[in-house]
Amino acid sequence: MSENRHIAFICSKGNLDMVYPALVMGWAALGNGIDVTIFFTFWGMDMINKHRVDHLEVPPVANSSMKMNMMGVPGYIGIPQILGVIPGMTPFASALMKSKMKALGVPTVREYLEMLSDGGAKMYACKMSVDMFKLSKDDFLPCVEDIVTAGDFMDMTDGAQIIFI
Amino acid sequence: MATKTFAGKTVQVNDEGFMTNPAEWDREIAVEIAKEEGIDPLTDAHWKVIDFCRAEGTKTGKAPTLRQITTGTGLSTKELFTLFPKGPAKKVAHISGLGKPEGCV
Numbered sequence: 001m002s003e004n005r006h007i008a009f010i011c012s013k014g015n016l017d018m019v020y021p022a023l024v025m026g027w028a029a030l031g032n033g034i035d036v037t038i039f040f041t042f043w044g045m046d047m048i049n050k051h052r053v054d055h056l057e058v059p060p061v062a063n064s065s066m067k068m069n070m071m072g073v074p075g076y077i078g079i080p081q082i083l084g085v086i087p088g089m090t091p092f093a094s095a096l097m098k099s100k101m102k103a104l105g106v107p108t109v110r111e112y113l114e115m116l117s118d119g120g121a122k123m124y125a126c127k128m129s130v131d132m133f134k135l136s137k138d139d140f141l142p143c144v145e146d147i148v149t150a151g152d153f154m155d156m157t158d159g160a161q162i163i164f165i
Numbered sequence: 166m167a168t169k170t171f172a173g174k175t176v177q178v179n180d181e182g183f184m185t186n187p188a189e190w191d192r193e194i195a196v197e198i199a200k201e202e203g204i205d206p207l208t209d210a211h212w213k214v215i216d217f218c219r220a221e222g223t224k225t226g227k228a229p230t231l232r233q234i235t236t237g238t239g240l241s242t243k244e245l246f247t248l249f250p251k252g253p254a255k256k257v258a259h260i261s262g263l264g265k266p267e268g269c270v
Binding site for chain 2: 024027028030031032033034105106107114115118119120
């Protein structure tokens with residue numbers, strides 16, 4: 001392993017299933033002595049928005065990999081898309097996923113971000129997205145160090161491996 | 166299988182230098198491996214973590230993950246990263262004579 005390996009994640013999604021990859025890999029990186037920077041942009045800002053972080057969801061609509069075996073139905077039977085649009089289906093799927101992760105001992109998003117921050121990861125929100133969504137630093141969790149431009153992000157990730165999610 | 170000598174004792178190690186037989190481990194060896202990892206001396210707080218890992222390793226056959234360590238010892242994530250800077254997951258397991266932790270959190 002090289003001395004100063006550095007990994008940067010760009011989190012652009014807010015769906016529950018898309019917020020975990022950076023958290024899991026970022027945590028693994030810190031555990032292995034790799035520097036971590038995370039840049040939250042667009043929907044990814046839901047992860048660090050203190051009003052949103054505990055309410056992230058995963059919609060069953062247009063998700064062809066979500067099968068009913070998650071609910072204990074044997075085989076790989078799909079969820080008819082027409083059922084997916086029924087009110088309550090998204091909270092149902094989200095609650096199911098959260099309960100499965102809890103059973104595995106996976107921390108919540110809020111807790112994961114705190115662990116990453118305590119482990120030394122640097123986290124930033126995207127200036128353009130912040131302006132577009134009319135947010136301010138007060139809307140974010142304390143783990144967010146600053147609101148920065150894409151150019152700032154490029155400067156601070158010089159030489160890093162970058163993963164876009 | 167490669168071997169390595171710590172504190173006058175020869176132990177089996179893998180390619181990455183992790184001990185492969187936890188039974189060969191003792192506290193003197195831990196002190197030597199810690200030096201290799203840049204941690205010297207080992208304080209009571211370090212030993213609290215190492216002792217916990219040894220106990221877990223004996224019980225489960227695996228090195229505990231960072232989260233299992235913080236939950237099990239009551240130390241915070243910050244404290245753990247201060248005690249074992251730059252990669253506690255690997256360092257703790259290495260010093261404790263266990264394999265790399267297998268869990269993800």
